[in-house]
Amino acid sequence: xxxxxxxxxxxxxxxxxxxxxxxxxxxxxxxxxxxxxxxxxxxxxxxxxxxxxxxxxxxxxxxxxxxxxxxxxxxxxxxxxxxxxxxxxxxxxxxxxxxxxxxxxxxxxxxxxxxxxxxxxxxxxxxxxxxxxxxxxxxxxxxxxxxxxxxxxxxxxxxxxxxxxxxxxxxxxxxxxxxxxxxxxxxxxxxxxxxxxxxxxxxxxxxxxxxxxxxxxxxxxxxxxxxxxxxxxxxxxxxxxxxxxxxxxxxxxxxxxxxxxxxxxxxxxxxxxxxxxxxxxxxxxxxxxxxxxxxxxxxxxxxxxxxxxxxxxxxxxxxxxxxxxxxxxxxxxxxxxxxxxxxxxxxxxxxxxxxxxxxxxxxxxxxxxxxxxxxxxxxxxxxxxxxxxxxxxxxxxxxxxxxxxxxxxxxxxxxxxxxxxxxxxxxxxxxxxxxxxxxxxxxxxxxxxxxxxxxxxxxxxxxxxxxxxxxxxxxx
Numbered sequence: 001x002x003x004x005x006x007x008x009x010x011x012x013x014x015x016x017x018x019x020x021x022x023x024x025x026x027x028x029x030x031x032x033x034x035x036x037x038x039x040x041x042x043x044x045x046x047x048x049x050x051x052x053x054x055x056x057x058x059x060x061x062x063x064x065x066x067x068x069x070x071x072x073x074x075x076x077x078x079x080x081x082x083x084x085x086x087x088x089x090x091x092x093x094x095x096x097x098x099x100x101x102x103x104x105x106x107x108x109x110x111x112x113x114x115x116x117x118x119x120x121x122x123x124x125x126x127x128x129x130x131x132x133x134x135x136x137x138x139x140x141x142x143x144x145x146x147x148x149x150x151x152x153x154x155x156x157x158x159x160x161x162x163x164x165x166x167x168x169x170x171x172x173x174x175x176x177x178x179x180x181x182x183x184x185x186x187x188x189x190x191x192x193x194x195x196x197x198x199x200x201x202x203x204x205x206x207x208x209x210x211x212x213x214x215x216x217x218x219x220x221x222x223x224x225x226x227x228x229x230x231x232x233x234x235x236x237x238x239x240x241x242x243x244x245x246x247x248x249x250x251x252x253x254x255x256x257x258x259x260x261x262x263x264x265x266x267x268x269x270x271x272x273x274x275x276x277x278x279x280x281x282x283x284x285x286x287x288x289x290x291x292x293x294x295x296x297x298x299x300x301x302x303x304x305x306x307x308x309x310x311x312x313x314x315x316x317x318x319x320x321x322x323x324x325x326x327x328x329x330x331x332x333x334x335x336x337x338x339x340x341x342x343x344x345x346x347x348x349x350x351x352x353x354x355x356x357x358x359x360x361x362x363x364x365x366x367x368x369x370x371x372x373x374x375x376x377x378x379x380x381x382x383x384x385x386x387x388x389x390x391x392x393x394x395x396x397x398x399x400x401x402x403x404x405x406x407x408x409x410x411x412x413x414x415x416x417x418x419x420x421x422x423x424x425x426x427x428x429x430x431x432x433x434x435x436x437x438x439x440x441x442x443x444x445x446x447x448x449x450x451x452x453x454x455x456x457x458x459x460x461x462x463x464x465x466x467x468x469x470x471x472x473x474x475x476x
Contacts, residue, residue: 001080001124002052009045012036018282020199021074024051026062033057038068052076055135056126063175064142071139074199075272077280078420079450085110086124089117090132091388091418094272096265098133099160137161138174140265145183148194152179158264193257194264197248198271203281203303206247208461212307213274215327216318219335220345229274231310232345233267235259240344245271252277273387273418276305284420284451288458291447293434297458304457312385312416313378314347316398319408319415320370321363336361350378370403377401385412391419414453423452429463430456 002023003011011019015037026033026049033054034040051057054070064070078087088110092098097106106129107117118128125132141159144150150158156167171179206227214224223230227247235241236259244255254271256264272278281303289298309315317337322330334347340361341348348356353375359368377383383397391413398409407424414422423445424430426438434441448455 001082002050002126005050008036008050012048013042015039017202021076021201022080024054024057024070024073025049026051026057026060031062032065033062033070034065035068035070035073038065040065040067052124052126053132053135054139055131058135058138058174059127059131064138069142069146071142072197072199074201075278077201077283078278079280079283081124083120083124085112085117085120088388088390089121089129093129093133093136094269095386095388096160096263096269097388098129099137099162103129134170136265138170140268141167141171141179142182143196144194144264145179147196150194152183155179160263160265193255195253195255196268198252198254198268198275198277200251200275200277201280201282202250203285204250205281205301205303205305208301208304208457209275209307210247216331218331218338218347221338221347234261234344234346236261238344240346243267243271245275270310273308274310276308278418279305279420279454281305284454287451288448288455291455293444294448294455294458297462301458301461304454304461306414306418306420306453306457308387308418309416311347312387312389312412313350313375315416316374316378316385316412317347317353317371319411320367320374320404322411323367323405323408333361333363350375354379366403370401373401373403385416387416387418389417391417391422395422414456420453421450423448423456427456430459433459433463 002008003019008019008023008025010016012025017037019036023036024033025036025038027043028047028049029043033051049060051060053076054064081087089106092106092109103117104114107114110117121127121129121132127135137159141155141161144155144158145152152167153164156164159167161167161170168178171182175182210224210227210229213222213229217224221232229245230242232240232242239259241257241260243257243260246253252271252275254268256267260267285298285302289295318330318334321333321337337358338345338347341352341356353371356372357368358371359365374383377397378385384394394417395409395413398404398412399406407426410422410424413419414424423442425441425445430441431438434444436444445452445455
């Protein structure tokens, strides 16, 4: 996974932002590791070592640079990883699984032994799952120290340490000082919440992402105003609060008020998923632009992303509601579902919908039954609806539910399981844009693999532009 030394040297000498997050640079003379874009004086080649991940550099005894702040770098693109096991393992780690479970349990969930999992991770990333989880905790703790006035004991819990002593020991081992020493020079005053910047790999079509979310926004739960997205979440004492995500410059700014029930780590994971921050559009677009059909639209709207699911169950239900109806009608039904079964204005949970009759809101009985069956499967732990799910297994399990067809299953694999190659070949827009049958669409899409899901976004973009053009002609 690590680029060759020649490529790494050229990238760091040029401070090439395309390689930020692809590797880090350990400096022998200072004992620190930096991002390839670090503004500090560039050290001689004989004094540096290259590591695939911050975790590998930390295992080698290097400390994070306090100037370029490696914790603020973009996440490693998944396409650079050859092993599906590593991809799924990293998603579990990002979700905080190893904060409360052992590596052996992770190996069991993914399939295989602990020894095998450590071997595969070391081969791909130069670090074990435990080391990567530790680096993630350190990264989040450093962000919270720098960007909030949160008490350090709360920082320890939010970052997933479980105890203040473990937090202090780990931070001292990595930074060479206790957490309070890190905060003294960067004490955040004023607002009681947390604001962090989430880096985004260019190109990124922010207009497309925010417009996509706006068209599907749930009344009272989501608000999109320009390039700002707000989402209602549960807060302490049976209250609710609003998190805000705004496009600022070339990055996303996430603000989370105090009192939010969910951990900062989990909120950041959700936001990265919704805004598809793990994608590398420069590589995806270059591949799709080789197809004459897509090339004009890639040139026109480069950087399209696949907006993910804030909550897998919510998106699953909405996918069922959207079967054979427009986006607007599906959103209207989802709003009625919230009004009938939601608590505190939030989307209803599986436990509620499992024993309800959604047909009461005005939908076909088969679709209502499918929602109830989906809710029971999630409630009973029979169905995993998140980014850690195996897409092939998820697709099969969904199609086994009466009332859920291949289109819905593929759509959920794309947005919930984050499968970049998921492709609902029977999608009405796909068939119209390609002037093809589902079988013909499937054959045409073969050349777009492994990013057929992103090709779908360009087909949807094209359809939207053609609708606007037709509407303009009618109005004139």
